Amino acid sequence: MVKAEFAIIGGSYAGLSAGLQLARARRDVLVVDAGLRRNRFVDQAGGTSHGFLSRDGIAPGVIAAEARQQLLRYPTVRWLDGVAEDARQADDGRFAFRVGEHSVHAAKLVLATGVRDELPAVEGLAERWGRSVFHCPYCHGYELAGGPIGIIAAAEVAQHHAIMLPDWGMPTLFLNEAYRPSGDDLAAFARRGTKVEATPILRIEDVADVVLADGRTLRMNGLFTQPRSHIASPIAAQLGCALAQGPAGAFIQVDAVQQTSVPSVFACGDAARASGNVALAVADGAMAGFSAHRSTMF
Missing domain, CATH: 3.50.50.60 (FAD/NAD(P)-binding domain)
Structure with a gap:
């Protein structure tokens, strides 16, 4: 003992x-x-x-x-x-x-x-966790050099990322069928300069490239999500x-x-x-x- x-x-x-x-x-x-x-x-x-x-x-x-x-x-x-x-x-x-x-x-x-942490079920996300996929802007936002930042919605709390992250770069909120913003949410995103993408995600490639279901690929410096x-x-x-x-x-x-x-x-x-x-x-x-x-x- x-x-x-x-x-x-x-x-x-x-x-x-x-x-x-x-x-x-x-x-x-x-x-x-x-x-x-x-x-x-x-x-x-x-x-x-x-x-x-x-x-x-x-x-x-x-x-x-x-x-x-x-x-x-x-x-x-x-x-x-x-x-x-x-x-x-x-x-x-x-x-x-x-x-x-x-x-x-x-x-x-x-x-x-x-x-x-339990991550959203997006192909390629878990392999990049801690490398180019993060959850805390204060911990990792600065290193993304003010460039394009993807936000992969996992729940309604994604709205916080969408409103905060313009201070660190140029965000795009990928709804990925996990979150439906209200009209007030969309207005707040527009005031902050956050784009909204409704097309579902197929997978993540390379550093932080988001491949969408319609064939488009949007290149990001990094990604945030809400595990x-x-x-x-x-x-x-x-x-x-x-x-x-x-x-x-x-x-x-x-x-x-x-x-x-x-x-x-x-x-x-x-x-x-x-x-x-x-x-x-x-x-x-x-x-x-x-x-x-x-x-x-x-």
Whole structure:
């Protein structure tokens, strides 16, 4: 059996940030990580992370690896690779879960499990995810050099991309039979300079070329879409944490200090907000670490 005062499930940006606060409070910390960081596809495509102060233009895997090295310098921190499963609250009030052959018991939990993205079923889209297909303009819009940008609608929330993205280039909203704009939507798009294309998409080719059902090909510098997000681990549900619904899917409901509906369970990162990025994940993780620590005293 592995015992810890604090167990952090998820070793990406939010979990690492939470762990750093607890380590610096000289507390016993166990980080459990499945190795499925959400933005790993950016690394696989040779891309970089943007918008995180002092780390702009650095590969996301490098940021995560350096953060892990820094965290593991603290003598009270342990790391366990694997998937956390079968969580429950034990009779003594501690939390129990399994990681492979290990049984883990912890007094406090920080859930930083991240999310899994479900992309629209467009041929060629998934292969370009993180390379020329994105979801966050603040993270990747600038690099498209003010040129043509495609927006592949997956739901009504595509209207946000259609209104925002003219600040980064010249957008075309591909409805792709997934979204029917209202008259007010179309007027807003026209005011912002966003074109609307109703012809369905056949596939994506080359970097970001959109091949339409009528034979036309529209060349784009990059594409944005609205993936459905799914909490990457069932741990929160197994413990009975309340969930909330956002425009992209369910997320773990937390209060202003990252406390879930279950006492002594905190949550942070993309699994605990309607949308997010690296900077927000780090901030949420820091708050979760502070709050988990303070919960031992107040």
